[in-house]
């Protein structure tokens with residue numbers, strides 16, 4: 360997340376806003392030091408809400424990332440200030456190509472109304488120079504390629520430590536999740552630079568980005584203004600009282616699990632529904648910017664459930680009476696990550712694949728065989 364100085368330059372998140380989500384804070388420095396308690400906290404957060412705050416302070420790479428968040432927010436601002444005609448020259452072309460610009464209003468919200476955000480997707484493969492057909496980007500992005508690459512690499516460093524903590528806690532080989540999303544392999548991983556229109560009148564106070572789960576593996580999100588809301592587990596999205604505001608914190612990223620982590624773990628990890636509402640209090644009168652690093656598996660990665668460790672088996676599903684979509688014999692388990700993402704992305708665009716949070720089931724106890 361951005362620096363404390365950047366936060367101080369923006370209108371404050373209201374202190375009396377309700378309800379605010381209870382979100383665990385995990386320290387990157389402690390994860391790097393392989394602190395077991397911190398690894399347990401990551402697993403707990405990723406099973407219960409599927410969201411946590413990652414405190415970047417006190418770790419040298421984390422500290423660089425904090426400064427880079429401030430700088431990338433400037434790049435987002437410069438990019439979105441370009442004329443509509445200029446931005447549309449770089450329009451994305453889904454499903455052929457998800458890189459590039461999406462204008463405000465193209466996606467639909469839960470009511471069928473047009474969305475209130477514009478964004479620009481920059482691909483990891485392009486930034487790392489490993490695309491066969493790299494995309495041309497508008498000047499503000501092209502001029503800051505080195506900054507964006509560095510941000511991505513530092514984000515991947517943080518992710519490595521999150522993924523290792525999760526794999527170790529689940530008694531899998533430490534690199535299990537890392538290997539499924541190795542940055543040097545072609546993937547749909549993107550940095551999404553987002554601007555939400557201000558809510559100047561009461562007519563503007565509707566959803567900016569529709570309720571959804573992220574269909575990749577993990578998202579690292581930088582916000583300064585509020586507006587992000589998570590759905591309280593075991594609640595219906597139609598119940599407005601179940602949407603809880605996330606309070607961004609200086610020096611912290613917001614991390615959430617995506618659907619791929621649910622598939623691989625047979626429903627142990629949780630991908631929780633979230634949406635972006637208008638920014639609260641006086642924050643609603645200004646542009647809201649966000650940087651979402653949406654990490655996705657490498658293109659040919661299997662979507663089938665992992666075997667071993669504390670990952671429940673199909674027999675466990677039957678024992679527990681749990682219905683899990685991915686039993687490796689059905690359509691999801693047979694897809695590659697890329698095929699799966701294409702289906703998900705198109706239904707998200709139509710506003711039709713945002714039905715529910717997934718995952719968060721009971722964990723097998725550590726190193727104890729479960730008989731039933």
Ligand SMILES: O=C(O)CCC(=O)C(=O)O
Nearest residue numbers: 553573582587635649651
């Ligand atoms: O803008 C935000 O705070 C959230 C963005 C988001 O959820 C996404 O891009 O998937």
Ligand SMILES: [Fe+2]
Nearest residue numbers: 571572573633
């Ligand atoms: Fe999201």
